[in-house]
Amino acid sequence: MMQAIRHKRTKKFVYGTDKRYTPFHQRTSNNQALLFENYFTAHLAFKERKVSKKLYEIVTVELVVKEEEEQA
Numbered sequence: 001m002m003q004a005i006r007h008k009r010t011k012k013f014v015y016g017t018d019k020r021y022t023p024f025h026q027r028t029s030n031n032q033a034l035l036f037e038n039y040f041t042a043h044l045a046f047k048e049r050k051v052s053k054k055l056y057e058i059v060t061v062e063l064v065v066k067e068e069e070e071q072a
Helices: 038-050
Strands: 001-006 014-017 026-027 056-061
Touching: 001 026, 001 038, 038 056
Parallel strands: none
Antiparallel strands: 001 014, 001 056, 014 026
């Protein structure tokens, strides 16, 4: 299983951080997400990106391949 950072209210995933602002702004999306190999690396990214614990959480996600594309 993999980990991702998700907004608690909107359920959107963090896919990047805009560091031009103080505090940093998190970029969120329903279609993109930063994936982490384990909870420890997700927690390090959580701290590095200065993500708010009140607004965001680390969740377990599963990566599923829906359709294999045929290569010619």
